[in-house]
Amino acid sequence: MSEPVPALVTAGVTHAFGDRPALQDCSFTVPAGSVTALVGRNGAGKTTLLRAAAGLLRPQRGHLAVFGDRVGDASLPCIGYAGQQAPLYRTLTVAQTLRLGARLNPRWDAPYARRLADAAQLPPAAKVGTLAPGHRARLALIMALGKRPGLLLLDEPLAHLDPVARTEAVGMLMADVAEHGTTVVLSSHVVADIEGVCDHVVVLADGRVRLAADVEQALGAHHVAVGGAGDLGALDGAEIVESQPDGPGFTALVRIAEPVLAGRLSWHRPTLEELLLGYLRAPGIPSLQEVPVR
Structure with a gap:
């Protein structure tokens, strides 16, 4: 077909x-x-x-x-x-x-x-x-x-x-x-x-x-990482869309389908608002189209 x-x-x-x-x-x-x-x-x-x-x-x-x-x-x-x-x-x-x-x-x-x-x-x-x-x-x-x-x-x-x-x-x-x-x-x-x-x-x-992208596919292809200042190194090599200070630590939107189990990072699936704000606040990030779910 x-x-x-x-x-x-x-x-x-x-x-x-x-x-x-x-x-x-x-x-x-x-x-x-x-x-x-x-x-x-x-x-x-x-x-x-x-x-x-x-x-x-x-x-x-x-x-x-x-x-x-x-x-x-x-x-x-x-x-x-x-x-x-x-x-x-x-x-x-x-x-x-x-x-x-x-x-x-x-x-x-x-x-x-x-x-x-x-x-x-x-x-x-x-x-x-x-x-x-x-x-x-x-x-x-x-x-x-x-x-x-x-x-x-x-x-x-x-x-x-x-x-x-x-x-x-x-x-x-x-x-x-x-x-x-x-x-x-x-x-x-x-x-x-x-x-x-x-x-x-x-x-x-x-x-x-x-x-x-399809909304559900895009949400599934990203995760939000939350950690302390010393945990940012655990994201080395990951594709970070945007990172924001969060008290003494940070919150980062990451293009990753499965969280990295390293350091003291906590992860959650992004809301649509978190996903969109991440891309709007970071216009320099390479574009992502028709996101595949891996």
Whole structure:
């Protein structure tokens, strides 16, 4: 049986704004049907990468493919995109916005979009410009979902939502994934937004891919070592992602599937937060992609 076509492939994607690099030789694959977290600090290149994947920006070098086709006009109907600023026509009402979605998108599912808007308690007659930022964010997400995309690209979609609305929005996303197998790439710098939701992760730091892997495989291929100052030598030869002072000792994230039983080190499997913070705080570490479990 042949391997399924990846939902998104980035190959050597590089882009700069003037003399400021935004993306540097970014290469990774997003499996079809996955929910992939795109994680990075502010300015890491997440928005630039998502805009390139959505066909809104042409990278200066490299290319992107969606379900096997180069990103371009032919791929746009199967891509849903919601940007940080919820770009909507502020003078239109909610109902008019949904009707516009139907006119512009050949795969638009009007009953589905209307159900989502009702569930979000968006008044049909309210103008978009009068909506609270959280409600505008929900409407932008509904517009992306209403296209029935194969690939859904979301740039910080939960940033303007309160805790209850966040939970509802995540539930809406997961229901869509379960029912239709939609592939989701979700940008965030808040680990709580993605924990328990995403099965793949891509970490960007300084415009470069530092980690791209299945979440469970990545967690299984790392351990956290805790020890006193004199125990650091027990890690000689090990691939240390990051080490932090911890009182009189240290805590280190190590690329290792089985702990080293030496010295007085104690070990534990990292949490997703420990894994991601380790790579975000150590952008110089060589990148790790499609982590094998040994």
